[in-house]
Amino acid sequence: xxxxxxxxxxxxxxxxxxxxxxxxxxxxLVFAVTRVILIPQGEFVTYGALTYASLAAGQMPGTAxxxxxxxxxxxxxxxxxxxxxxxxxxxxxxxxxNIVLPAIVLALTIYFAAQKPPVAICIALSLVIVAMxxxxxxxxxxxxxxxxxxLVLLIASVGVHLALxxxxxxxxxxxxxxxxxxxxxxxxxxxxxxxxxxxxVYAITIAFIVGLWLFFGLTLYGKALRATAxxxxxxxLAGIRTTLSGQIAFLLASVIGALSGIMIVPITTxxxxxxxxxxxxxxxxxxxxxxxxYPLTAVAALVVGIVEAFSSFYASNYKEVIVFMLLIPxxxxxxxxxxxxxxxxx
Amino acid sequence: xSALLSVTDAHVAYGKVEAVRxxxxxxxxxxxxxxxxxxxxxxxxxxSAIMGILPLKGRVAFAGQDLARLDxxxxxxxxxGLVPEHRELFVTMNVEDNLELGAFRIERSKAKASMERVYTxxxxxxxxxxxxxxxxxGGEQQxxxxxxxxxxxPKLLMLDEPSLGLAPIIVADIFRIITELRxxxxxxxxxxxxxxxxxxxxxxxxxxxxGEFVLSGxxxxxxxxxxxxxxxxxxxxEGTGVL
Numbered sequence: 368x369x370x371x372x373x374x375x376x377x378x379x380x381x382x383x384x385x386x387x388x389x390x391x392x393x394x395x396l397v398f399a400v401t402r403v404i405l406i407p408q409g410e411f412v413t414y415g416a417l418t419y420a421s422l423a424a425g426q427m428p429g430t431a432x433x434x435x436x437x438x439x440x441x442x443x444x445x446x447x448x449x450x451x452x453x454x455x456x457x458x459x460x461x462x463x464x465n466i467v468l469p470a471i472v473l474a475l476t477i478y479f480a481a482q483k484p485p486v487a488i489c490i491a492l493s494l495v496i497v498a499m500x501x502x503x504x505x506x507x508x509x510x511x512x513x514x515x516x517x518l519v520l521l522i523a524s525v526g527v528h529l530a531l532x533x534x535x536x537x538x539x540x541x542x543x544x545x546x547x548x549x550x551x552x553x554x555x556x557x558x559x560x561x562x563x564x565x566x567x568v569y570a571i572t573i574a575f576i577v578g579l580w581l582f583f584g585l586t587l588y589g590k591a592l593r594a595t596a597x598x599x600x601x602x603x604l605a606g607i608r609t610t611l612s613g614q615i616a617f618l619l620a621s622v623i624g625a626l627s628g629i630m631i632v633p634i635t636t637x638x639x640x641x642x643x644x645x646x647x648x649x650x651x652x653x654x655x656x657x658x659x660x661y662p663l664t665a666v667a668a669l670v671v672g673i674v675e676a677f678s679s680f681y682a683s684n685y686k687e688v689i690v691f692m693l694l695i696p697x698x699x700x701x702x703x704x705x706x707x708x709x710x711x712x713x
Numbered sequence: 714x715s716a717l718l719s720v721t722d723a724h725v726a727y728g729k730v731e732a733v734r735x736x737x738x739x740x741x742x743x744x745x746x747x748x749x750x751x752x753x754x755x756x757x758x759x760x761s762a763i764m765g766i767l768p769l770k771g772r773v774a775f776a777g778q779d780l781a782r783l784d785x786x787x788x789x790x791x792x793x794g795l796v797p798e799h800r801e802l803f804v805t806m807n808v809e810d811n812l813e814l815g816a817f818r819i820e821r822s823k824a825k826a827s828m829e830r831v832y833t834x835x836x837x838x839x840x841x842x843x844x845x846x847x848x849x850x851g852g853e854q855q856x857x858x859x860x861x862x863x864x865x866x867p868k869l870l871m872l873d874e875p876s877l878g879l880a881p882i883i884v885a886d887i888f889r890i891i892t893e894l895r896x897x898x899x900x901x902x903x904x905x906x907x908x909x910x911x912x913x914x915x916x917x918x919x920x921x922x923x924g925e926f927v928l929s930g931x932x933x934x935x936x937x938x939x940x941x942x943x944x945x946x947x948x949x950x951e952g953t954g955v956l
Contacts, residue, residue, distance in 0.1 A: 451782065587813065587821075594803045594814050600766070601801035606789035606818035606865055 371558045376676045382565045382634075383648075384672020385572040386627045390649025391656065391664040392579065393620040398658045399596035400616040401609075402517050403509055406524045409646025410531035411497055411624025413639060416632035417539045418625075419493040420546035422476070425483040429538030430496050431469075431476040437503035438469040444506055465506075469499050486547060494625050501621020505613055513609060528643070535639035543636035546629070568630045575623065576665065588615060648675070648690060655697050715777060716741050717900050718763070718793075718869055723771035725755070725762040732758040734924045736771075740869060740917075745891065745901045747932065749908040749945055750921035756904040757798055759921075760871050763902075764788060764795040776868065790818045794867030798874045800858040804847030808838055811846050811857055815864030824864065831860040834890055852883035859890070863899075870894065871902040876910065888914055908945040912936040920945070 390408055397405045414430050421428040442465035449458060472495055479488055508527050512519055550563025582589040595602040595612035603609060624646075631637065631645070652671050656664030671690055678689040716739040725733035733755045740746045748756050762769035765785040773780045775793055783791070803811050812831060816824035832839040835856040841849060846857055855875055862870055872891070876884040884907070891901055892914050905911035912918055915932035920941055928935060935941055 587817070590806070590810050590814055591817060593806060594810075597803045597805050598801050600797070601803055602814070603785045604764070604789065604795055604797065604801060605814045605861060606786050607814065608784075608786045 372680070374557075374559055376680055377673060378559055378561075378565070380673030380676030381669060382568050382672070383675060384669035385568050386631060386645070387649045387652050387671050388665040388668035389572055389575060389623050389627050390646055391652035391668045392576070392661055393623040394646075394649055394653040395656060395658055395661060395664050396592075396596075397616045397620045398653070400592055401505075401509060401513065401520070401613045403520045403524055404517070404650075404658075405620055406521075406528040406643075406646070407504070407531050408620060408624050408649065409642030409644070410528060410535060411501060411621045411642070412628040412631070412645050413535055413539075413637055413642035414500065414531070414628070415493050415497045415625025416546065416628030416637045416642075417535070417544055417639065418496055419489050419629045420544040420632050420637075421539065422480055422484060422489040422492060423486065423547050424544070425480060427477060427480040428493075428496070429534075430500065431473045431492075433534060433538070434496050434499040434503070435466075435469040435473050437500060437507060438465040441465045441503040441506035444511070465503065472496060472499065486549060489546075490549070490629055493629060494622055497625035498618055498622050501617045501624075502614060505617035509617075510610055510613060513613065532640055532643065535642075539639050541639065543638045543641075544632070545636050546632040548633040549630070564630070564633050571626065571630060575626070579619075579661075592616065644687070648672075651691060651694055654694060657701065717744075717776060718902070719772075719774050720759075720763065721772040721774075723759070723762065723769050723773065725758050725767055725769050727758075732924050733762065736921075736924075736926055738919060738926070740900055740902055742900060743895055743898060744917065745895050745903060745915045746917045746919070747903040747905060747908075747911040747915035748919045748921050749905060749911055749935075749941075751945075752906065754921040755924040756921055757873055758924075760795060760873050760902070760904055761797075763871065764793065786818075789865055789867075792866065792868035793871070794862040794865055794869065795871045796855075796858045796862045796873060796875065798877065800854055802846040802854060802858060802861070805845060807843050807845055808849070808857055809842045811861050812838070812864050815861035817865075819864070819866055823866070827864050827866060831863055834863070834893065835860055852879050852886075855879060855883075855887060859887075863894075867899060869900045869902060871904075873904050874906060875903070876905065876907045884910065908941070909936075912946075 390412070394405055394408055397403055418428040418430045442461055445461040445465065446458065472492070476492055476496070479492065504527060508523050509520065512523055548562070548564045549567045552563040554561055583593055591602065591607045592612050592615055594605065595607060595609055599609060602612070627645070628637065628642065648671050649668065652664050652668035655667035671693065674693060675686055675690050679686040682689065718740040720736060720738040723733060723736045724731060736759060748759070750756055758767065761767045763773055765780065765783065765788050775788070775791060778791070780788060803814065812828055813824065816827055819827065837853055838856055838860055841853060846854065849857060859872070859875065875887050879887070888910055891903065894901055903911050903915060912932045912935060918930065918932040918935040919926045920928040920935060928938065928941065936946070
């Protein structure tokens with residue numbers, strides 16, 4: 368192997384690793400705040416990517432309708448919970464976020480899909496649609512189970528993943544799609560060629576990590592989210608609603624997922640079920656970070672990306688196997704280093 | 714004037730075991746009320762149920778409003794605060810962040826003033842404001858837990874064993890602060906194993922045994938009661954042999 372190939376693989380690995388890092392961070396965040404292991408993270412990736420690609424190709428994405436349908440479901444849940452003590456203000460707010468918002472977005476999507484909108488509008492619409500889906504899914508599938516065990520939440524999570532994957536097939540078909548690049552410029556530095564797309568990936572990843580860091584370090588809501596992750600009872604006693612923290616966590620996770628998808632789909636053809644594998648690699652990074660450490664997760668994600676790039680060069684048939692095998696020594700080490708912990712009850 | 718908190722015929726159960734049976738209690742404005750009793754009498758259970766952490770059968774009203782359908786967070790917003798026995802601090806966050814989050818339901822403009830008040834009550838917290846909560850000493854953690862609860866501007870603060878495991882000098886400090894709270898218009902429901910100290914500062918007192926109140930009245934009367942003295946204050950009354 369010469370240096371050029373090595374640099375090339377390294378560059379490829381870092382680009383993918385950056386995406387895994389974002390997904391891994393979202394998984395850690397959601398788990399810390401809600402104790403949900405977010406298997407459907409991969410579907411947020413595909414939904415974001417394919418919604419974007421469909422819109423760019425002038426097709427109407429089914430996800431916009433799904434968002435409205437889920438919004439109606441979420442509103443029904445809110446109504447059911449509030450049936451005995453009707454607070455007009457709460458119900459109006461629920462109606463606005465769960466019905467009016469997705470209806471407006473659906474109308475905009477129908478309007479723009481017919482006329483091949485510019486890239487910026489495609490991105491904005493895709494992000495909003497997937498963000499709403501994430502928010503409503505939390506309300507419907509996870510909020511009612513918030514007090515149950517990690518295992519029950521995991522089962523719900525698998526169920527949501529399967530449902531979303533099936534719906535993905537319905538919305539986007541079995542054919543793969545590609546989207547237009549966000550930035551089509553490119554330049555070369557030495558023997559390496561940097562495309563506008565890979566620069567975008569780095570820039571957005573770094574911006575998001577810095578943004579998250581500022582959000583968690585400086586804002587009251589960011590701190591409230593951390594507090595919920597550290598001590599749920601303590602947070603509730605301070606008046607922080609765990610449902611609010613859960614909503615923010617799911618919103619962030621779905622936006623991160625969709626954004627990752629939009630960044631990947633100009634580079635790789637994505638199918639309705641591609642997200643699962645991509646999400647799993649973020650998950651590998653999150654596990655290496657022990658589902659608690661953000662910096663460790665980000666570093667592990669880069670390692671996962673680089674290992675993947677090199678193994679696809681040396682043994683492309685085994686590339687997934689090699690990546691997932693990374694988990695075994697990590698889990699072994701962790702099981703030796705840490706004593707068995709019983710699940711915390713609250 | 715009606716009571717700030719009134720609990721009527723409360724029952725709290727863990728599965729089939731009733732830990733609190735038919736308990737009624739009233740706390741007025743600017744009052745310190747204490748519940749004394751042995752370990753396992755159901756004191757912590759009762760506080761948790763009043764806060765909404767455990768389900769309670771019976772009626773709990775705060776500031777005239779029935780709490781039955783309200784979550785913990787709503788009760789906090791109404792002005793009910795609990796400092797639990799295990800403090801439940803955000804250990805990986807610093808003192809100032811812990812306090813700031815205590816004022817999560819309060820307007821931002823008021824939170825600043827609240828923090829100054831807490832720092833005046835607990836100057837030690839101000840010195841340590843950039844330190845992580847988990848690295849504080851036990852006494853400082855208790856102060857932080859009380860400070861965090863006070864940031865939410867409670868009308869009634871419920872304290873569960875605030876003196877547990879602390880050095881006597883810090884205990885004295887904490888009891889002094891509790892009386893200062895009453896002076897500033899905060900009512901206090903104090904659960905203590907250190908009955909002597911609690912009865913000294915309290916206005917009203919209840920004695921709890923095996924999930925029931927067996928005695929109630931003015932704290933000074935309860936402190937003078939022979940049975941209470943024998944069981945909880947460590948005094949031997951006349952006629953019993955002393956080694």
